[in-house]
Amino acid sequence: MLRTLKRRAMAVGLSIVTVLGGSLLATGVPAPAHAAAVPDTIPLKITNNSGRGEQVYVYNLGTQLSTGRQGWADASGTFHPWPAGGNPPTPAPDASMTGPAAGQSTTIRVPKFSGRIYFSYGRKLVFKLTTGGLVQPAVQNPTDPNRDILFNWSEYTLDDSGLWLNSTQVDMFSAPYSVGVRRADGGTTSTGRLRPGGYDAVLDTLRGQPGGWAGLIQTRSDGTVLRALSPLYGLETGALPASVMDDYIDRVWRKYSGSTLTVTPFTDQPGVKYHGRVSGGVMNFTNGAGAVVTSFQKPDASSVFGCHRRLDAPNDQVRGPISRTLCAGFNRSTLLTNPDQPDSGSGGFYQDPVTNHYARAVHAQMADGKAYAFAFDDVGNHESLVHDGDPSQASLSLDPFD
Structure with a gap:
């Protein structure tokens, strides 16, 4: 059982918080019968x-x-x-x-x-x-x-x-x-x-x-490779330009000005769907009754790589799940190739020239x-x-x- 919510990179200087990649402890989830064990x-x-x-x-x-x-x-x-x-x-x-x-x-x-x-x-x-x-x-x-x-x-x-x-x-x-x-x-x-x-x-x-991706790599003075920073931190350090995702983001916004992006955020609730269209530069999502449930300003690279700011994902049952799906689609560059999100298979991930090349490299080698x-x-x-x-x-x- 993967209890949904979100995985957030921990903020610098803040207290250590209840974190688990992809599955923060959710309230209201009944413990299984063997919990006492x-x-x-x-x-x-x-x-x-x-x-x-x-x-x-x-x-x-x-x-x-x-x-x-x-x-x-x-x-x-x-x-x-x-x-x-x-x-x-x-x-x-x-x-x-x-x-x-x-x-x-x-x-x-x-x-x-x-x-x-x-x-x-x-x-x-x-x-x-x-x-x-x-x-x-x-x-x-x-x-x-x-x-x-x-x-x-x-x-x-x-x-x-x-x-x-x-x-x-x-x-x-x-x-x-x-x-x-x-x-x-x-x-x-x-x-x-x-x-x-x-x-x-x-x-x-x-x-x-x-495009700056090599600048994510940090080395020590003795030549030891220490790490490759995430692209979010690459933006902060200046290794990646702030415009690194702009072309893809612009193409997504243009596509869904004339067509609909459908998000089905819960695998166990296939009937729950939200429909996104861009109007006036804003992507509005409606529910099955046609009511607007949440809206997104056009994101920038930081919003995409960090899944925050204009793609903030609160711990709720509407905006958070939609935002999670959008964030994944932007990082994997699947929003143009599949208007029904999220993708179930990984075969089409990271295929666009504008993508999260860091995530592409890591997944390819696992x-x-x-x-x-x-x-x-x-x-x-x-x-x-x-x-x-x-x-x-x-x-x-x-x-x-x-």
Whole structure:
């Protein structure tokens, strides 16, 4: 059961929030009958298949679901709330755990939390606390203290209904990893693993794509490739021009000035449809009775890549689901080829010359084709997410850099 809502890239400088790629905890969702079987903590096995020799550090940061308090968990799964922060920000307590050496595994326990499992190579991450909570790394900022550290993170929620665990590239493509869950019956499910050679292939695709996409790649002074920023951050850093999506957006607006875009946002409610037409520069969506239910100004590249601003998706049952679908269609460049959204298959994704080439590169190199390359990559179930209602163990594999 994938409980719908949204996956948002976490805002820089804000408190860590209840985040899980594609499936924030929704209210009003009944827990399954076996919910009581989910223990307070479950084991997370971390295996280092990276082939790298640096010391690995691991962090489990998030929100304790029983209290809503923000903090960190140690290797035993014990929760520690953050102390009060300051302005300017003050150093956070050292929440690091020693990760496994190359070729080794270690197991920690994760509590009923919604947050992130960070891991870094060679250096500990720098976390600080403001009066509003934990400051997240913001590597699009050249002065961020984590800018030259090789690191990544996974997102998860463990609650009475089970485990949701993802791999994510919404903010950046960096140190490769995959995630998995072992069910109570012993079966396993995993996702997020790159194809052999996939890490280098993603970077090479960006290097070969004209228009500024190579500028998403960040390196250290010693030549080490650290990451490729998401295109949203590429706009912020100036690597990508603000007009990078304008041609496609303009063509979409022209097409639906003379025809109708139909959105069926709920797979389990095929009768719920909304119909969009552009009039006066605004795309208005009507319901089956012909009443306008929401409207969208023409988006810009930031709105598309971030699934925000003019494509804001509130946690409701109308505008949010329509906006999610629009955002996915813009990023995948399918709105011109299919007036009935969302697309069920991925064969037509990223085919237009104007598209999210970052998402195209990432998806092409995933062994199962699934990824979280933008905020609503779960539209149509193309996300890299594992879920089980009665998990016996979770896994995180630090994968090879090739």
